[in-house]
Amino acid sequence: MDKPLVTISYKLANGSQISVEVSTPVKELLEQSDRQIRSQRRQDRRHFDFKVSTDGNSDSPLLPTCEDTANLLERMGRDTRLHKAIGKLTEVQQRRLRLYYFYGLNYSQIARLEGISCRTAIDTIEQAKKRLNRLCRD
Structure with a gap:
């Protein structure tokens, strides 16, 4: 019912x-x-x-x-929408985005961790961000 x-x-x-x-x-x-x-x-x-x-302006609230x-x-x-779009990325793109955004690793740390070149880490994350942008707009 x-x-x-x-x-x-x-x-x-x-x-x-x-x-x-x-x-x-x-x-x-x-x-x-x-x-x-x-x-x-x-x-x-x-x-x-x-x-x-501040600066004599008392219009800005503290909180x-x-x-x-x-x-x-x-x-x-x-x-x-973002979580659904992330689910449409490849497993590699998801993992590297997670390492970059949620664990705070930089490109060279991700590259060392995964045994890839720094350029590959950068390209994967940039491609994933572009794809997320397209998927979230649709």
Whole structure:
């Protein structure tokens, strides 16, 4: 038995609007998260109600603004597309990207670890990045 979907809409910081269809339990979870974020913002404003004064400009807040639910949903969508795209790369490209981005190894360290030339490591990672770019745009 399929659960009925509910459409919820959020207004993004740039003024555009995003709508998503979710099940009722997911909607309730998102609403609860949104309430928690708003509550945390109120607490932050109470406890950190001051601004950094640099160059005589007191308009820059000390703390970054919290991420709201709409922006979180947008980022989750981008992350999902990225993970799907990474899954379409070759095993070698995936492994070398992981070493470069997640483990922080540089090209020469990857080359030594895998017994390849530094140029091969660079080319593999650059090709993988280009392919990810194309896959994420599609």
